[in-house]
Amino acid sequence: LAKTTQPISMDSYEGQEVNITCSHNNIATNDYITWYQQFPSQGPRFIIQGYKTKVTNEVASLFIPADRKSSTLSLPRVSLSDTAVYYCLVGFTNAGKSTFGDGTTLTVKP
Amino acid sequence: DTAVSQTPKYLVTQMGNDKSIKCEQNLGHDTMYWYKQDSKKFLKIMFSYNNKELIINETVPNRFSPKSPDKAHLNLHINSLELGDSAVYFCASSLRPPGNTGELFFGEGSRLTVL
16 A cells, blocks of 8 residues: 655645645555545545646645655645645555545644 | 535443444445544544445454445444544545545544543
8 A cells, every 4th residue: 555644734824835745655556646635523525636747726736746756735825724634645446445644734824 | 415424423432332323425426435533633444335335344343343224324333342442433435436536525523432
C-alpha cells in the first residue's frame, strides 16, 4: 500500500495561498491522488482528485510532478472558514485498499 | 436530504456491552464502507460492501460485524466493547466498487465512548 506523509499542521493568514504537500513514494501506477477536507464533528468531504500534472476546480488546485511521488494541494486566498484538517488519499485499487494520510491541520488566522 | 446518514451520532456505553451503529445512503451507490477515526484523527478503513457483498475486511477484531441488508444500508455491530473501541466511526459510500478513481461520500460520524 502507498504510505503517505503530510505535515501535521500549518498556519496561514486570510487571503494567502496555502500549499500542502503529501509524499507518497511507493504510489502504484494506477493510483489516483485525492484530497479531502474535514471540519470538526463532520465527515471528510471530497476536494479534488488527480493522476498527473495539474488539476483545478472551483476550490483548489492539485499539482502532481512527473514522478508522482508527491502531490501538492493549493488553496488560493484562504479564509477563516478554510480552517480544517486536510487528508491526502492515495490509491483505491488493490481490492479497494486505500491509505489516508494522517492529515494536516490548517489554521487560518485573521 | 442527507446523503449518508448514521445513527446514533453519539453513543456512551460500558465495557462489555454490545452496540450497533446504523448507516443509510440515498445516493444510489453500490458500495459502502466503515472507517474508524481515533483520537489522533487517523482514518482507517475497516470494511467495505459492494451490493451487499463484503469486499474489504481489514484487520479488525471479530467483535466487529458488519451487516448489509441491502445496498443502501450498512450496519456495524460491536460485541463486548473495550476501552480501545472508543473512536468516531464513519460510514461512507461510493458510486462504484473501489477502483482507480472515485469519490467517497461520508456520513457525519458516530462518536462511541466506552467507559
